[in-house]
């Protein structure tokens with residue numbers, strides 16, 4: 001179960017008012033006391049994630065959330081956090097309680113449907129009271145399942161509904177399985193410079209190595225300084241080289257042109273984003289002028305160090321290319337500006353901590369605002385005039 005990173009799992013989020021039984025439901029589905037249950041409204045304050053294998057669907061992560069009707073200053077912040085969960089939700093469970101007025105549920109339902117998220121309605125607490133489902137069927141065009149989370153009634157029916165309504169268009173489970181064959185040799189260039197975390201590889205590198213092993217191919221990981229040496233040592237050419245995009249230029253200079261080359265962030269873009277949109281978005285770099293506003297977005301708050309790619313290297317390359325200073329805004333984490341109109345370009349990190357839904361919600365938002373979007377690897381390759389080389393293999397797959 002630990003083999004699937006959380007970001008690659010189908011995200012199933014449970015929404016509903018305080019005390020609706022969201023935490024009880026997650027405990028019932030997972031058959032474990034993961035989430036705190038109490039009759040005090042507002043018990044769940046922050047999202048709770050639980051990864052599990054839901055057969056035959058596969059790896060999923062359930063997300064318990066704070067009540068959508070939470071009040072007061074802190075309550076509103078909690079509702080905001082729950083709204084951020086919507087951005088990464090693949091399938092939503094909306095719990096209905098015995099309210100006469102379903103305006104709030106309707107608001108959330110519309111928010112989910114607008115994002116093309118399938119919704120399953122759950123009527124909870126059927127052991128305790130009867131809820132007339134007829135008015136709900138008129139108002140909401142979704143399947144309903146009646147359950148008791150406390151007495152574990154109909155939980156299997158709900159699991160079957162989850163299988164049925166889970167989206168079929170889900171991210172590729174393999175990062176490069178379609179690019180390699182068993183026994184192929186893949187060289188990974190992973191600079192272990194000052195920014196590399198002490199004692200471990202970063203998530204995209206670990207994921208690619210795992211994927212190569214899963215596909216019964218062979219991986220050889222080197223720093224850029226050792227690349228030339230290792231190529232002379234081998235008695236065959238590598239079938240593929242995957243590099244950190246920060247050292248694209250050095251790797252391109254060393255590597256014979258007939259060896260396919262790509263980067264970790266380009267593989268990520270295929271899995272989580274829209275590579276074609278990113279390639280097209282990178283063209284906007286050519287029409288940038290000094291003073292133009294650019295948004296650089298990173299999905300997680302990794303600790304920025306000297307020579308950081310988003311804060312230093314990328315701005316420096318762009319400034320050099322444009323021939324003057326740009327107005328660069330850095331956006332870090334789950335929040336994303338609603339109004340993008342002032343930006344001429346959005347450049348996103350690889351998004352290894354995001355799931356496909358989250359990354360695609362940003363791609364869709366930028367498309368709706370008609371602002372080009374690209375990612376680090378694609379932008380860096382474009383700046384160094386090597387985009388064709390590093391996307392040749394992946395574009396045809």
Ligand SMILES: Nc1nc2c(ncn2[C@@H]2O[C@H](COP(=O)(O)OP(=O)(O)OP(=O)(O)O)[C@@H](O)[C@H]2O)c(=O)[nH]1
Pocket residue numbers: 016017018019020021022023024025036037038039040041042043044045065066067124125126127128147148149150151
């Ligand atoms: N009778 C009955 N009570 C239930 C059921 N599900 C939950 N409850 C009770 O309802 C209360 C609230 O349950 P929670 O699971 O904590 O509800 P929640 O939606 O997570 O609430 P918040 O975290 O406050 O938003 C608890 O007292 C539960 O025991 C059910 O199926 N039947």
Ligand code: SF4
Pocket residue numbers: 298299300301302349350351352353354
């Ligand atoms: S989410 Fe983005 S910023 Fe964070 S480690 Fe992954 S690629 Fe880097």
Ligand SMILES: [Mg+2]
Pocket residue numbers: 022023024035036037043044064065
């Ligand atoms: Mg709760």
